[in-house]
Amino acid sequence: xxxVQTLDFNVQQEYQALQEKGESGAIVFFCGLVRDFPxxxxxxxxxxxSINTPEFELQHYPGxxxxxxxxxxxxxxKKWRLIHSRIIHRVGKLNPGEQIVFVGVSSAHRRDAFxxxxxxxxxxKTEAPFWKKEGGHWVDAKASDRQAAKRWLxx
Numbered sequence: 383x384x385x386v387q388t389l390d391f392n393v394q395q396e397y398q399a400l401q402e403k404g405e406s407g408a409i410v411f412f413c414g415l416v417r418d419f420p421x422x423x424x425x426x427x428x429x430x431x432s433i434n435t436p437e438f439e440l441q442h443y444p445g446x447x448x449x450x451x452x453x454x455x456x457x458x459x460k461k462w463r464l465i466h467s468r469i470i471h472r473v474g475k476l477n478p479g480e481q482i483v484f485v486g487v488s489s490a491h492r493r494d495a496f497x498x499x500x501x502x503x504x505x506x507k508t509e510a511p512f513w514k515k516e517g518g519h520w521v522d523a524k525a526s527d528r529q530a531a532k533r534w535l536x537x
Contacts, residue, residue, distance in 0.1 A: 383467070384451045386442060388474040391484055400466050400488040410495040411486030412503050418478035437518055440473045440482070443511040447471075450510045458487070458502050462494040469502060471512065504530040
């Protein structure tokens with residue numbers, strides 16, 4: 383299940399959806415929040431960014447974003463034995479502390495669930511067409527995000 387939306391999501395409801403049918407032996411999820419401080423890249427690029435009034439906006443390429451997320455999700459289901467998966471990503475203007483992304487998977491076994499959840503999040507950060515603006519400046523993907531994704535993509 384893939385959703386790209388402006389509205390917030392309910393983590394408890396998403397967790398319960400992963401429990402449906404009672405087949406799961408493991409549920410792993412990640413919920414990302416908007417940081418309450420500018421990224422180091424933004425801070426370096428601008429003297430006008432204030433830690434007390436961070437501006438954060440996320441834009442995406444409608445239609446293409448969902449296709450990429452679906453491809454990532456399908457690949458995870460091929461690579462690991464998953465029962466359910468959910469990817470929710472918010473877009474628009476967000477405030478510090480707000481939820482921005484939910485990635486959750488269920489599986490019969492914990493190793494599959496842990497690996498698949500981490501894979502989805504790592505690949506999403508580098509391949510999904512989202513654009514992040516912090517403090518009035520567009521921010522590129524971090525080198526650490528590219529490195530995390532690379533370990534899944536290298537043979």
